[in-house]
Amino acid sequence: MRDPLGHHGDVEVGDLEDFAVNVYAGSRPSWLDAALRASLDDLGSYPSATAAEAALARRHGRSPDQVLATAGAAEAFTLLARWRPWRHPVVVHPQFTEPHAALELAGHRVATVVCGAEDGFRLDPDRVPDDADLVVIGNPTNPTGALHPASAVQALVRPGRVVVVDEAFMDCVPGETETMTGAPGTGLVVVRSLTKHWGIPGVRAGYLLASVDAVAQLRSRQSPWSVATTAAAAMVACASAEAVAEGERRAREIAGWRVHLESALTDLGVAHAPSQASFVLARVGAGTHARLRMAGVAVRRADTFPGLDDTWVRIAVRPPQTTRRLLHLLPAAMP
Secondary structure (H helix, E strand, O other): OHHHHHHHHHHHHHHHHHHEEOOOOOOOOOHHHHHHHHHHHHHOOOOOOHHHHHHHHHHOOOOOOOHHEHHHHHHHHHHHOOOOOOOEEEEOOOOOHHHHHHHHOOOOEEEEEEEOOOOOOOOHHHHHHOOOEEEEEEEEOOOOOOOOOOHHHHHHOOOOOOEEEOOOOHOHHHHHHHOOOOOOOEEEEEEEEEHHHHOOOOOOEEEEEEEEHHHHHHHHHHOOOOOOOOHHHHHHHOOOOHHHHHHHHHHHHHHHHHHHHHHHHHHEEEEEEEOOOEEEEEEEEOOHHHHHHHEEEEEEOOOOOOOOOOEEEEEEEOOHHHHHHHHHHHHHHOO
16 A cells, blocks of 8 residues: 555455444434434535534533534544644554644654553553644544543643544543543644444544634634535534433443453454454454455454554454354454
């Protein structure tokens, strides 16, 4: 591949059984489908994210001018990369590669801090260089599933530095225990996505929470009408009290599915990182990824994540009855 940072799990699936993409393995709620269909009646007008930002602000106990709706988290990372002439941007890896790729595309030279498997991919704030003016970290982190304490994330914040926390998978943590959405102030930006938990990757719906000044500056760099009418409708629907309750139910369901997968991997003697997300990073050995593909199953290769090699794969959490097929094939696929 030309650029490993640009590789994403969706290109691995094709007609294979999908354990590569971290989208919730269930149907969308009827109220979300109804909101998406109703939004089609407004396609004759230019889109507005004002109502969406107000709804998200209520969801997180913030003011609307602290919320910026974006065309997925990917647009948020592009805006952040182009926001300032960063002198020393640091990305904590292994993690979702899009923020790193966006920074490079914007002309920045990116430094990395790599968390190791021997320490459970735990964040050590002291390893981040003191002069870093931008730090990007995922929580829980993709692909490791590590959930960092909010106190460790907060320890990264200091004068003259912006800390960006990618919380794309925080909604699959029951209670969202370590979220920073209630804390964003000067120097802290939280990025969220609606894609995975609500099964709408085709609707580019994301947002960020930050200080009033930061949101205003980022908004001034955003392309006009970048958030489509359907995406704005999804944001309103997914910020409702009904959505919060359903989101928590899904989080607990995912946790149960994950326990089944992790227990089975342990029984098979497969090393894996303890996860708090909707995927598990497993060390299955070199060549296993390709052999599973030959058997009709797609898992996400992990050697495109800085800090990992081809002995690792990321396995999306699925209901036990679906996971059994992967577990049946896995022993024969491993070296």
